Amino acid sequence: MAVARKIHEFMEQGSWIRKMFEEGIALKQQFGEDNVFDLSLGNPIMEPPPQFFEELRRIANSSETGMHRYMPNAGYPDARAAVAAGLAQETGMSFTGDHVVLTCGAGGALNVIMKTLLDPGDEVVIFAPYFVEYMFYADNQGGTCRVAPTDENWLPDLDALATAITPKTSIVLVNSPNNPTGVVYSAEILAGIGEVIRAKEAEFGTEISLVSDEPYRKLLFDGAEYPQIFPHHPRSIVATSHSKDLALPGERIGMIAVSPDYPDGEDVVDGLTFCNRTLGFVNAPALMQHIIGRLQDVTIDVGEYESSRDFLYSALTDIGYSVVRPDGAFYMFPRSPIEDDVAFVDQLKQHRVLVVPGAGFGMPGHFRISFCVSEATLQGSLEGFRQAFNATSD
Ligand SMILES: Cc1ncc(COP(=O)(O)O)c(C=O)c1O
Known part of the structure; x- marks a missing residue:
């Protein structure tokens, strides 16, 4: 076989x-x-959106040399800086391009994050119902998933989260807006998750990252604002992409953002950049990097x-x-x-x-x-x- x-x-x-x-x-x-x-x-x-096609034409007509060569494994500095500027504006936190790694979609981002953070046998806590690929991504990178239940509104049950976290937990992974339920986690819920994580870190003497998978972040209804995870845990990392908000899933452009408050965050970004390379992604697609830096304010x-x-x-x-x-x-x-x-x-x-x-x-x-x-x-x-x-x- x-x-x-x-x-x-x-x-x-x-x-x-x-x-x-x-x-x-x-x-x-x-x-x-x-x-x-x-x-x-x-x-x-x-x-x-039309702005995407305008940018595509601009790039196609550009005669700048070297636009399609390798670049630093984390991505072009100007594209990373553009993503960081949007995050800084939205969160009021001191994001710079050094906190951002461009990836092959959110799926690529999650694999890179797990590769960087998981030691063999480490656990990733996820909430049911979940995006089934999480199980496979964790396995790819030597980890396993432990599933925590949610309540009747599909929101995390904090007591159950506390029970699911063990000394082997390295990541608590949230996904909001959620696939498959469409629910959005409020700031209060994220704050609660952060508190549980820190209590468990203190109990076990471990370090646990809060990772947020948010490719649907900009698909919010009723004029709602997106509750960011960054204020709720210093060890927080976002994985996202333009697959849904710019309708570009086939172009495989995504990104990772590491909180400016992450202890030894520079080391983490170095690890992510190394894993982006060694997982064989090497870098996010150059053409898309040239484009998305100018589209951070645009959404379908x-x-x-x-x-x-x-x-x-x-x-x-x-x-x-x-x-x-x-x-x-x-x-x-x-x-x-x-x-x-x-x-x-x-x-x-x-x-x-x-x-x-x-x-x-x-x-x-x-x-x-x-x-x-x-x-x-x-x-x-x-x-x-x-x-x-x-x-x-x-
Ligand atoms: C919850 C969730 N995470 C990650 C992904 C992967 O998205 P991407 O196309 O950016 O890799 C998807 C795609 O459907 C998704 O639903």
């Missing part, structure tokens, strides 16, 4: 979204593209996602679904009307509606809807949601 047993097992565990994707293709071939309502993927259907039209949230939330709750109203991102995580989420997702599929079972996010009994789809797809899905729900009470 060429593929390692562990990878075979991981492929099975992490296959839900791909499975729905493949089933979607088969259904579309059978019923036609317009008659299948695919709400399974987190791939934004929006195009990047979040209003479109907010309208979709409003439309879908009200339609689903009218039908009778129980769902926590998302405050950001483009996901919803309703309760399955029957206990077996996989069976219910199958029923939805009979009505040509594709979603992902909660089992794929470590939280059976629910399912994830991704509403970054066209209005027609959203509207078209409602009849299927209604019929599948009603069939459960027959």
Whole structure:
């Protein structure tokens, strides 16, 4: 067997979204593209904003030499400084380019962070439901994940967090706005997480980093401001990207920001830069670095996602679904009307509606809807949601 047993097992565990994707293709071939309502993927259907294309043209027409060569592994100093300037303005903290490492997306950023911080066997505490890749990223870098539960609103349970932290915990990983629930962690919750971490650091004599995975940071609804993690723990690190806020997931441009208050932060940035190199990323794509430094104030039209949230939330709750109203991102995580989420997702599929079972996010009994789809797809899905729900009470 060429593929390692562990990878075979991981492929099975992490296959839900791909499975729905493949089933979607088969259904579309059978019923036609317009008659299948695919709400399974987190791939934004929006195009990047016009400013992105202006910058792309500017770069394409530039005759500056060396623009496509290797650069320092952390990225071009001007691009890092531009990211830092935005963070300094937003947080009031003294960020400079030296606190920023540019990466291949948030996924690349998380791998680099884990590689830098984890000793073999170290633990990463994550909250369920979770983005399933965390398990694989931790394994890539020699660690394991320990899962802490959340409450009925998908917010961290601080007592459970305290129980989940052990002497082997190196990272507590949060994700807000959250995939798959769309909930946003308030400043109070982040402050509570910081307090628990420091109490545990004191109890065990260890150092624990609070890592925030925030590719949906700018996708916030109702005019809300983003609660930053930096004020809540000195050892805090952000991993993010422009995959969602500039609709550039295929371009693989992301970044890491280390708190200016991080003890020995310079050493950490050196470690991150080294791991960006030795993991084989080498550096974030040069072309994107030239562009995103000038787009730090630009975001896709979040209003479109907010309208979709409003439309879908009200339609689903009218039908009778129980769902926590998302405050950001483009996901919803309703309760399955029957206990077996996989069976219910199958029923939805009979009505040509594709979603992902909660089992794929470590939280059976629910399912994830991704509403970054066209209005027609959203509207078209409602009849299927209604019929599948009603069939459960027959
Ligand atoms: C919670 C979460 N983290 C990280 C990522 C990875 O994003 P990127 O495309 O920036 O690697 C995603 C992508 O969907 C995500 O949902």
